[in-house]
Amino acid sequence: MSKPAIVIAIDGPAAAGKGTLARRLAAHLGYAYLDTGAIYRAVALKLLKQSIDADDTPAILAAARSLDPDELNSDELRTDRVGEMASQIAAIPALREALVEFQRTFAANPPGGAPGAVLDGRDIGTVICPKADRKLFVTASAEERAHRRYLELTGKGEQVSEDEVLADLKKRDERDQNRATAALRAAGDAYLLDTTNLGIDEAFAAALDYIAAR
Numbered sequence: 001m002s003k004p005a006i007v008i009a010i011d012g013p014a015a016a017g018k019g020t021l022a023r024r025l026a027a028h029l030g031y032a033y034l035d036t037g038a039i040y041r042a043v044a045l046k047l048l049k050q051s052i053d054a055d056d057t058p059a060i061l062a063a064a065r066s067l068d069p070d071e072l073n074s075d076e077l078r079t080d081r082v083g084e085m086a087s088q089i090a091a092i093p094a095l096r097e098a099l100v101e102f103q104r105t106f107a108a109n110p111p112g113g114a115p116g117a118v119l120d121g122r123d124i125g126t127v128i129c130p131k132a133d134r135k136l137f138v139t140a141s142a143e144e145r146a147h148r149r150y151l152e153l154t155g156k157g158e159q160v161s162e163d164e165v166l167a168d169l170k171k172r173d174e175r176d177q178n179r180a181t182a183a184l185r186a187a188g189d190a191y192l193l194d195t196t197n198l199g200i201d202e203a204f205a206a207a208l209d210y211i212a213a214r
């Protein structure tokens with residue numbers, strides 16, 4: 001039998017730098033990468049396109065079941081409107097349940113025969129892969145995260161103010177942290193990485209030290 005895949009779980013609030021870090025770690029280690037937020041966003045995008053409400057659970061579950069992995073790479077997923085809808089539907093326990101198996105299968109059998117997988121999201125270290133080999137909880141102050149998200153959005157031509165972005169981010173943090181199911185929180189055994197004053201290279205080096213040290 002081949003060795004079990006190494007699993008690295010990366011959780012944290014919106015715009016903390018998890019995605020950039022996770023992608024870079026996966027490339028460095030030769031592991032597969034899954035952005036689990038993209039799954040919630042892809043379902044959200046389908047709902048927005050089909051004018052389905054955020055409380056129509058049967059239609060939301062149908063949209064989740066018809067999801068094609070190719071839909072996870074669309075640029076359309078990255079808007080704030082889609083992120084807001086994703087955060088709303090992510091509070092529906094039946095939707096979370098419907099998405100568990102896909103995420104666990106990815107972690108246990110990384111595509112392309114990779115020896116490991118990096119998954120980022122909100123509940124990877126707590127719910128999806130509680131036995132992950134390494135767990136990181138990546139944070140930054142709300143102001144710093146809003147600043148980064150503002151630069152990202154305006155860089156893509158979206159017309160937003162930094163105050164609006166900060167207000168949206170706080171609303172999303174509040175919802176993600178206080179929902180009844182799989183709320184955003186650090187696993188007890190996670191390494192806490194605060195990137196408020198760290199550039200991406202420093203954050204990457206700190207994450208790699210933690211991964212190598214254990």
Ligand code: DC
Binds near residue numbers: 040
């Ligand atoms: O990481 P992101 O901003 O792309 O995630 C969008 C929303 O999806 C986020 O506000 C909460 C939800 N989400 C979740 O509940 N659980 C995950 N594992 C990933 C994302």
